[in-house]
Each structure stands twice: as structure tokens, then as C-alpha cells.
Amino acid sequence: MPIAKCPRCKKLFEKSGSTVCAKCFPDEETDYDTVRDYVGRHPDCSAHEVAGETGVDEECVLRMIEEGRILNSASHEPVACGRCGQPAISLTKRLCQACLTELNTQILHEQSRIKLPPKEKEADAFAPAAASQGSGSSAPDSSGRVRDTIEKKRRL
Ligand SMILES: [Zn+2]
Numbered sequence: 001m002p003i004a005k006c007p008r009c010k011k012l013f014e015k016s017g018s019t020v021c022a023k024c025f026p027d028e029e030t031d032y033d034t035v036r037d038y039v040g041r042h043p044d045c046s047a048h049e050v051a052g053e054t055g056v057d058e059e060c061v062l063r064m065i066e067e068g069r070i071l072n073s074a075s076h077e078p079v080a081c082g083r084c085g086q087p088a089i090s091l092t093k094r095l096c097q098a099c100l101t102e103l104n105t106q107i108l109h110e111q112s113r114i115k116l117p118p119k120e121k122e123a124d125a126f127a128p129a130a131a132s133q134g135s136g137s138s139a140p141d142s143s144g145r146v147r148d149t150i151e152k153k154r155r156l
């Protein structure tokens, strides 16, 4: 088993999974709970802030971040934009500033197209005109023919 120096009491100990010695392990776990609780309520805090607010040694806070036990924003991997791979500014949408602007422009463009459908309007105006023209041309023909036959009967 490898020998390591305990980061809390600076004594050498046999390292077996834990980063601190068996004597310091309960204290380390208590500090961990304290730090985890604080970071959970203040996700944007720095290690220095955590140490100052919780009374846990800053070195200890940094060690927990390094070990991946505590995740604050400073230790987070930067989120990459899902479209171009640049650092994202919107963590929930995973988009960078350029792609957010581009998508917003596209959405505005789509919305303005939905509001103005020019082709449907043209079709509506054309349809009634064609219908009235058809009925209008047949009506005078038939009435003219009726008048013709009446006049023929009168002459006879
Ligand atoms: Zn120790």
C-alpha cells in the first residue's frame, strides 16, 4: 500500500482509498458535508468564499474540488455550443452568443413569413371575378332568345 502524507495533520499514513489518514477521516467527512451543503446553496461561490463562510480550511476545499467531490462553477468543465463548439453562454440551451443571435434572427424571419401570406390573397381575389364573368355572359343570351320568340309569335 502506498505511503502518503495526510493533508490535514501532515503525518504519513498508508493510503487506502481515502486522501486523509484514518484519524482525520471523520473530520474530513464533516467538512465535506459542510462544504457540499454551502456549495449547493451558492453554486457560483469561489473556494476562498466557501472557506471563509464555512470555516473549513481553504486548502481542504480546493482538495475536495480537485478530487471531484465538490462541484462549483469554477471547477465545471466549460459547456460547448451544440452547433459550433464555441464556449456556450446559455448552459441550458448549450448555445454560444453567435448561434443564439443567429437562431433568434431565424425565428423572427419565420414569424414575419407566417404573418404575410401573399399568394392566398391573390387566389381569393381571382376566384369571384371568374365566376361572375361566366354567369353574366349566359344571362343576356337566353333572355334575348325569349324576346325573339315572343316577337315572332306576335307577328304570326
Ligand atoms: Zn491526518
Ligand SMILES: [Zn+2]
Residues within 6 Å of the ligand: 081, 082, 083, 084, 085, 086, 095, 096, 097, 098, 099, 100
Ligand atoms: Zn455556436
